[in-house]
Amino acid sequence: MGRRLTVPGPEPAPAPPSAGGLLPREFFDRPALDVAPGVLGCVLRHETDDGPVAVTITEVEAYLGAVDPASHSFRGRTARNAVMFGGPGHAYVYFTYGMHWCVNLVCLPSGIPEAVLLRAGRVTEGVPLAAARRQAGRAPGRAPAKAPAERDLARGPARLCQAMAIDRAQDGADVCDAGSPLQVLAPDGPVPPAAISRGPRVGISRATEEPWRFWITGDPTVSAYRPHMPKRRAPA
DNA sequence: GAACGGATTTTCT
DNA sequence: GAAAATCCGTTCC
Numbered sequence: 001m002g003r004r005l006t007v008p009g010p011e012p013a014p015a016p017p018s019a020g021g022l023l024p025r026e027f028f029d030r031p032a033l034d035v036a037p038g039v040l041g042c043v044l045r046h047e048t049d050d051g052p053v054a055v056t057i058t059e060v061e062a063y064l065g066a067v068d069p070a071s072h073s074f075r076g077r078t079a080r081n082a083v084m085f086g087g088p089g090h091a092y093v094y095f096t097y098g099m100h101w102c103v104n105l106v107c108l109p110s111g112i113p114e115a116v117l118l119r120a121g122r123v124t125e126g127v128p129l130a131a132a133r134r135q136a137g138r139a140p141g142r143a144p145a146k147a148p149a150e151r152d153l154a155r156g157p158a159r160l161c162q163a164m165a166i167d168r169a170q171d172g173a174d175v176c177d178a179g180s181p182l183q184v185l186a187p188d189g190p191v192p193p194a195a196i197s198r199g200p201r202v203g204i205s206r207a208t209e210e211p212w213r214f215w216i217t218g219d220p221t222v223s224a225y226r227p228h229m230p231k232r233r234a235p236a
Numbered sequence: 237g238a239a240c241g242g243a244t245t246t247t248c249t
Numbered sequence: 250g251a252a253a254a255t256c257c258g259t260t261c262c
Contacts, residue, residue, distance in 0.1 A: 078247080078248080080246080080247065080248090094246090094247095095245080095246060095247090096245095096246080096247095097243085097244070097245085097246095098243070098244030098245040098246070099243070099244050099245075100244095
């Protein structure tokens with residue numbers, strides 16, 4: 001890499017690694033609000049015995065620590081969120097709603113619990129495998145299994161995990177390790193800041209106004225769900 | 237095309 | 250005991 005003079009203008013992100021290469025750990029050693037827009041366009045790849053599935057990330061949310069009531073780490077460390085308190089570049093995988101898995105990428109050094117939730121992506125490798133997992137993975141006893149559209153394979157945080165076979169076994173996985181089955185790779189082409197939108201997070205009931213959700217403007221794989229539905233108590 | 241409610245279990249109060 | 254960083258099928262425009 002040749003040395004060159006700096007050009008005018010802001011340069012918040014570290015130098016982008018070569019396209020398709022493993023992201024360096026220092027990429028994640030930054031605040032989640034900086035990492036979140038930076039991972040858009042990057043590729044999450046999971047290699048399993050059934051084959052690889054890779055997804056280009058199109059939608060994410062930042063979750064902070066003590067200042068963020070919507071974050072799992074807001075009330076301190078527990079057995080579930082321990083990975084969020086660990087070092088950067090690891091996967092924090094959690095189970096929710098009795099049936100769904102979601103995956104985050106941990107930011108900042110050990111002891112500072114911030115992370116980026118991966119909310120959606122476009123499957124670029126292993127489409128048939130991803131489709132088979134999504135179709136087989138739906139709740140049994142439910143009506144006719146209709147094949148999901150390709151753009152819906154990883155549209156939503158739980159769908160993304162199902163398509164990629166991410167569950168408890170990947171909690172704590174090092175996504176910066178060359179030998180890891182779960183990795184994050186640099187984008188083929190960087191996403192220009194002008195192509196990134198920003199707004200409130202989805203599905204939370206606290207800190208609902210903070211614009212800590214980032215997505216690629218106009219991308220069809222970005223989730224479009226209602227913000228949050230408060231549950232009424234079951235009748236007696 | 238948008239809106240609603242059920243499913244299901246882990247986790248923490 | 251209640252809520253949860255959700256998804257899916259049904260119902261009603």
